[in-house]
Amino acid sequence: MEQLKLTSFVILLFFLTECLNLPTKPQDDNFKVTQKFIEDNVGYLTTISFAQYVQEASFEEVEMLVKAMTEYRDQCLANWKLPQCSKLANDALLEAICAMEGLPQKHNFSHCCNKVDFERRFCFFHNKKEDVGFLPPLPTLDPEVKCQAYKNNREYFLRHYLYEVSRRNPYVFTPTLLTNMAHIEEITKTCCEEQDKANCFQTKAIRAMIYLRGLSSFQKTVCGAYLKFGPKAVKSTYLVILSQKFPKIGFEDLTSILEDVSSKYDGCCEGDTVHCIRSRSKVMSHICSKQDSISSKIKECCSMKIPERGECIINKNNDDKPKDLSLKAETFTDKNVCEERSADQETFMDKFLYEYSRRHQELSTPELLRIASVYDDLLKECCKAENPPDCYSNMENKFNETTEKSRKIVQRECEHFYNLKQEDLKYHNLIKFTKIAPQLSTDEVIFLGEEMETALLTCCTLSEEFGCADNLVDLVLGAVCGVKNRTVNPAVDHCCKTNFAFRRHCFDALEADKTYVPPSASQGLFAFHTDLCQAHKEELQRKKERFLVNLVKLKPERTDEELRSSLKEFTNLVDECCKAEEPEACFKEKGSKLAAKNQAS
Known part of the structure; x- marks a missing residue:
């Protein structure tokens, strides 16, 4: 049931981060609270936006922009009548990115900076790279170093984590990333008090990353549906999710929550951090204002503050169906x-x-x-x-x-x-x-x-x-x-x-793609070396997986049994050569034989 609960969490969180139009001036307490949250978290929001829009940017470049946007916030809080303070937050941020000397040329987004308004935002969105293989693996720190870094400068530590995660998840919504950051902070606090810090971090961090991957998958899927099939597909998805989550909800209440969904280009999918935060807050407020007619299980949740209120509602199990249904x-x-x-x-x-x-x-x-x-x-x-x-x-x-x-x-x-x-x-x-x-x-x-x-x-x-x-x-x-x-x-x-x-x-x-033309040469697939003997278990497993995938690309006509047989031969080769007196010579000889056998068939 825990896994189903996670699935429910994944699906509902996407809905609750949907972008809705909000007034530009505060009209209620919820807006004021949300606005205060945004103002207090400019550094985190800037980090997310910049890292998602310009994934190649260094953390030092992100920190420069954080400083610029913090100064921008302070100017506008002191005098809202300044001309630059009338801009949408995301437009102001993109303008600041484009104004950083040499950065557009260095990271190849000058063409976006030559555009304005919606066209500029859309260009930055399309500049995002879904396949993040060009980035190095997420860095891991020694637990003691990690704990000392958190103790020395909490803000810097969390922003650096947020930067690394955001650039590798360019389509994940801001509330999700902030929630993940909060989880990591709690893990850090807990594990830094433990004697076996390494085991604590490893156990707890895996769960947090699985949680993030699940949310990322759902958000990317629905954003993809929005772009390919339009607002109707997205609205229908939300209709299903909320109807199952809150089976007591009346149709009119449901449509009032959904009435702004995807009426224009979706800000959360686009990457507008401020819009996304505001939208989640407004939908939560909407649900809580009608909790008697929507759900009997969220009263306790609705008494909480941002962001605990949302977390509580999302984690509640589906309501029971009305008995008269x-x-x-x-x-x-x-x-x-x-x-x-x-x-x-x-x-x-x-x-x-x-x-x-x-x-x-x-x-x-x-x-x-x-x-x-x-x-x-x-x-x-x-x-x-x-x-x-x-x-x-x-x-x-x-x-x-x-x-x-x-x-x-x-x-x-x-x-x-x-x-x-x-x-x-x-x-x-x-x-x-x-x-x-x-x-x-x-x-x-x-x-x-x-x-x-x-x-x-x-x-x-x-x-x-x-x-x-x-x-x-x-x-x-x-x-x-x-x-x-x-x-x-x-x-x-x-x-x-x-x-x-x-x-x-x-x-x-x-079935297998009939239009695919495999490469004429093996491109080093059968070149094996002694590094295979030094590889850790997880690393060796990944090398076996890469070998199999590349073998299928080379020989797509082979049956599953034939492919797995070749994989077994590769595994046996590694075992045999790593025990040999001269592993490199063994790899050369056995690798050549394996190559000849696979190329011939």
Whole structure:
């Protein structure tokens, strides 16, 4: 249940960081509190924005901008009537970035600085790099050094952490990064008091990073949906999430919360830190102002301050369904359905999705979107028929067919989980992803394999296996599709851009990419050296994974069994040569034989 709770947290936090329009002048206590929070945290917000927009920037360059933006804040707090204080916060920040001497040329974003307003913001957004393989691994410090650094200068320590995490997660929303930073600070405080600091940091930090990766996956997926399918796909996603989370909520209350969703380019997806903070605060305030009609479980949460209030609400389990809520929503099969749909098709479908989602908390978000799509298609056909009610009376059977197909996909994936060892499960997924998308970088394929493994490890032992796995694997596919429109290959592109709800079914039917032309040479794949003998267990495992992915790219026509056999030969070669009297000579001889064997076949 802990893992399902995390899944719920992942999904709801995205909604609660959605950008809503706010007045430019304070109108209520919530706005004042939020504004004070923003003013007090300018250094952190600047660090996030700069590190996400210009991932190559050094921490020293970030610190220069923090100083400039802090001075800007102080000027405006002293005199709001200054001309520069009328700018949107994000525009002021981008202007400051562009004004840093030599920086646009050094990091290759001069073309963005030549634009203004929305075009400049959009340019910086598109300058973000989703594949962060060009950055070094996240640095690790000796625990004693870490504790001393925190003790010496807390602000500097936290900003440096925020910088390193933000540049590697360019699409993660500001509230998520601030929450993660708070988790890391708590971990640091706790572990620095422990005798075994190293073990404490390792154990607790892993959980914090998994938490961040989950949130990152969801936010990137929905931002990708926004860019590829528009506001409607995003609104429908939120409709499902909130209806399941708060099944007591009235439709009018729900739509009032959602009324500003994606009405213009989404500030949170774009990376507007201030807008994102304000939006989360406003939605929380909205929910708490109607808690009696929305949820019975959030009273304690609503008495808390920012950011504890949001954390508390997000971590609450789904509310119980109202006892008087019937299993079926009969109104969607009555004789007036076609007239109601014709009068206002969008509201009609929103009501259907709301009613069906709050009745089926066990289903995944993608599955509920599929069911709504099936119902919409059915009505398009039936409302033209001679007797519409007869035509759509079997809608539940249609829904069950769709859900059964989705369940079989999950069951098949979980069978792999049960039948394969953990290591073999990873290899299975690496081969699968490389064959369908060999154009992706080796690092990205390995990341996808890890995410898939995590999803199955999380969900396949739960009674709620289907809803959990369908949600999490859909996030993995979201990572394949990416945030921005990108070209992988015709088949993958089709799945990513054709139908958001049925993306999972589309990917399940994919086979090896027939348009892919493998490299003519092995490009050093079979050049082995004694560094393999010095590699730690985790490092050696990563080298084996890279070998497998690159072998699939070289020989995509091979069967899974043949590929795994070659991987086993590589593993045996390492074992044998690392025990030899002259390991380098052994690697040269055995590597040449392995290369010849693989090139010939």
